[in-house]
Amino acid sequence: MSARQMHPDLHPIDDDLVRRLIAGQFPQWAGLAVERFPSGGTVNGMYRLGDGMAVRLPLVKGGAKDLSTERDWLPRLAPFMPTAIPEALGAGEPAEGYPWPWSVYRWLPGENPEAGALSEPVPLAEDLAGFVAAMRSITLPGAPEAHRGGPVASLDASTRAAIEELRGIPQEGVDCDAVAAVWEDALRAPRWDRPPVWLHADLMPGNLLVDGGRLTAVIDFGCMGVGDPACDLFPAWNLLPAGAREVFREALGVDDATWSRGRGRTLSQALIALPYYRRTNPVMARNARHVIRAVLAEAEAS
Structure with a gap:
């Protein structure tokens, strides 16, 4: 499905726009190939620029603030990270009819993992715990x-x-x-009453x-900042x-209350995403269905 179908306020972008933006603001890269990179992302469009760079352009106004946050904080976070994180190489400005800031990043190789098809789930869980722990340790x-x-x-009204809405879509099953019972359990869990910790906040x-x-x-x-550590339990x-x-849980030493809040937060995101993206973003909808199944299976087993 095209990105245009995901949100009512998307700004159209295409290869030609990216070439014009690059040529106008970064002429040293004007001769490099530009190719749309397929992504299940919902806020930014991604383009490969040559072999070693990526261009990231917000699709909606809210994404522009995320890029500003990254420019400010990623260089400061990088020394603390156990894995590679994005490195901005160029800060693009509105032009050619495109209304928001955009960025050029160093290309990071690898592929997105897929739930149900992990080749090394336990080592990956340890890696993820190491990343989350590193984020939490930042001061x-x-x-x-x-x-x-x-x-x-704060998520209660939108989750309910x-x-x-899903009650009215019986074909989703x-x-x-x-799921309402799991959500109620998360609401009953004690709130985080210690200092907020650094979070990635979107570990999809x-x-x-x-x-x-x-x-x-x-x-x-783009969602990074400090808050309840339950927010980084999404994986x-x-x-x-x-x-x-x-x-993953044992490596991070997660207590029962934080685990319950994390499970509720992850479920909330999935419940909201499924009816919104079910016809426009197959990647997001598929992962939302996976989360709902995983959460309910865990609840039944406990």
């Missing part, structure tokens, strides 16, 4: 608040609305009473790169099978 001052990093209750499979089954890079830090349900999930 840089002046951190922004992470997107989704606040109380679970999504559950009711979601057990809405069961599409923001992870692996090689040989092992984590090599984490990308798209437990959106990617890892049950055994590796426990390895």
Whole structure:
């Protein structure tokens, strides 16, 4: 499906626009090949620029702020990271009818992992735990608040609305009473009452790169900031099978309350994404269905 169908306020982008933007602002790269990179992303369009770079352009206005956040913070975070993270090589400005800032990054090799098809799930779980732990250990001052990093209750209205919307889509086969019970459990969990920690805040499979089954890079830090550590437990349900999930949890020493909040947050994201993207973004919809199944299976087993 085309990106234009995902949101009502998308700005159209294409190869020719990217070539004009590059030629006008980075003439040293004007002769390099430009090719749209297929992605399940929902906020940015990605283009390969030559062999060693990527161009990232927001598809919606909100994505422009994310790029500014990355430009400010990624150079400061990089020394603390156990894996590669994006490195901005150029800061593009609005031009050629394109209304927002955009960026050129160094290309990071690897492929996105896929839930249910991991070649090294336990080592990958350990790698992910190492990345999350490294983020949590950062003490840089002046951190922004992470997107989704606040109380679970702040997601209540949108989550309940999504559950009711899914009741009206029986072909998706979601057990809405069961997911509502898991959500209620997350709401009952004690809030995080210690200092907020640094978070990536969007650890979806599409923001992870692996090689040989092992984590090599984490990308798209637009949601980063400080908040509830439960927010970075997403891979437990959106990617890892049950055994590796426990390895991930044990490596991070996650208490029951934080685990419940993390499971609820991951479920909330999936419940909201499924009705919104089910006809426009197969990657997001597929992962949302996976999360719902994984969460309900864990709840039934506990």
